[in-house]
Amino acid sequence: MSDRPGVRGDLLLHPVALVSLGVLLLNDHVLKAAAPGWVTGKLSDLAGLTFFPFLLLAARHVLLRTAPSVGAALAGAAVTGATFAAVKLSTAARQVYSDVVGVLRFPVDHVVLGVRTPVDVGIAADASDVWAVAACVAVVLVLRRQRSRLRDVRPDAVAADA
Amino acid sequence: MTRTGSMARRRWHAAAVAAMLVIGAGASLATTPPIEDCPAPPPAGAVGDFYGPQDVDWDLSRPADPTTFVMSGYSVTSTQVHAPSCLTASDPSVPVRVGLGFAVGTPAPPVEALRTFTVTDARGRTWSPTEAQVYGPTPPGPDGEVRPEYAGLLFDLPVDATSPVLLHLGTLADESVSKVSLDETRATKARP
Numbered sequence: 001m002s003d004r005p006g007v008r009g010d011l012l013l014h015p016v017a018l019v020s021l022g023v024l025l026l027n028d029h030v031l032k033a034a035a036p037g038w039v040t041g042k043l044s045d046l047a048g049l050t051f052f053p054f055l056l057l058a059a060r061h062v063l064l065r066t067a068p069s070v071g072a073a074l075a076g077a078a079v080t081g082a083t084f085a086a087v088k089l090s091t092a093a094r095q096v097y098s099d100v101v102g103v104l105r106f107p108v109d110h111v112v113l114g115v116r117t118p119v120d121v122g123i124a125a126d127a128s129d130v131w132a133v134a135a136c137v138a139v140v141l142v143l144r145r146q147r148s149r150l151r152d153v154r155p156d157a158v159a160a161d162a
Numbered sequence: 163m164t165r166t167g168s169m170a171r172r173r174w175h176a177a178a179v180a181a182m183l184v185i186g187a188g189a190s191l192a193t194t195p196p197i198e199d200c201p202a203p204p205p206a207g208a209v210g211d212f213y214g215p216q217d218v219d220w221d222l223s224r225p226a227d228p229t230t231f232v233m234s235g236y237s238v239t240s241t242q243v244h245a246p247s248c249l250t251a252s253d254p255s256v257p258v259r260v261g262l263g264f265a266v267g268t269p270a271p272p273v274e275a276l277r278t279f280t281v282t283d284a285r286g287r288t289w290s291p292t293e294a295q296v297y298g299p300t301p302p303g304p305d306g307e308v309r310p311e312y313a314g315l316l317f318d319l320p321v322d323a324t325s326p327v328l329l330h331l332g333t334l335a336d337e338s339v340s341k342v343s344l345d346e347t348r349a350t351k352a353r354p
Contacts, residue, residue: 012182
């Protein structure tokens with residue numbers, strides 16, 4: 001598969017990715033404190049689940065030099081959705097996720113909060129949150145639309161990409 | 163667009179992607195707040211080992227061992243221990259709650275029998291419950307589910323309670339079970 005013209009990882013500059021990250025940041029760091037409740041909790045899930053598959057595909061593009069494809073988008077969306085659902089539904093999965101995220105964010109927590117050891121993250125076990133995994137589909141729709149446009153402009157590029 | 167302009171545009175895009183990767187990864191990790199540290203963690207040994215580490219603000223909640231048993235004909239389906247976190251050596255006492263869930267369709271024992279329960283620790287000290295209550299079964303909900311009877315016991319234990327901490331079943335003790343451990347077991351050692 002060849003790289004499309006542009007910069008590796010530029011899927012992250014798509015408006016859907018930019019808006020979802022903006023909503024995630026605004027919601028988690030402003031709205032949740034100003035108006036904690038059901039809406040801000042769900043908004044965080046929706047924005048995060050929309051954005052994370054974009055992040056996965058962009059990181060893959062940068063690190064592996066493999067341009068995003070619809071198939072990869074489906075895989076990224078499935079991995080993101082399955083992980084989120086497992087964390088919400090399974091105590092064991094929640095524990096593993098909490099430990100892993102605690103370790104990953106430890107360097108920043110150490111500097112910012114002064115913690116001495118990795119601190120577990122608190123995760124609400126709420127099965128009713130699982131419907132939000134539908135947001136993972138956004139990346140698939142974006143890539144399908146991009147391919148469709150590219151097919152109209154450069155049929156040869158789409159054939160090579162497939 | 164000139165070649166110089168095109169290169170500048172690519173550089174700008176590359177920088178924007180890099181920034182998005184960093185901010186996005188950070189936002190993904192930071193979206194869930196960490197459990198907060200206790201404001202004044204006590205030095206090691208100041209709080210009894212029964213309560214576990216007191217470095218983070220996460221209340222103790224764990225099953226007793228055994229958690230399921232039959233005592234004098236009463237079928238207990240779950241036994242849970244609860245205590246607050248962030249204890250300090252100067253706390254006068256610690257409210258430790260023990261909850262007993264009973265099998266659906268079977269009654270809980272009378273409160274008088276529950277009041278004979280006691281807790282002991284490794285130093286041989288004994289405490290009686292300061293509260294004992296039985297909560298009756300709820301009527302069937304829309305889904306037809308009935309919540310079974312439940313008993314709650316409250317013990318005011320000292321902050322230096324030392325393992326093994328045992329719940330003695332008082333007048334409900336029989337040959338099969340007379341006490342259950344309220345200590346942390348290997349299976350529940352990890353934080354929830």
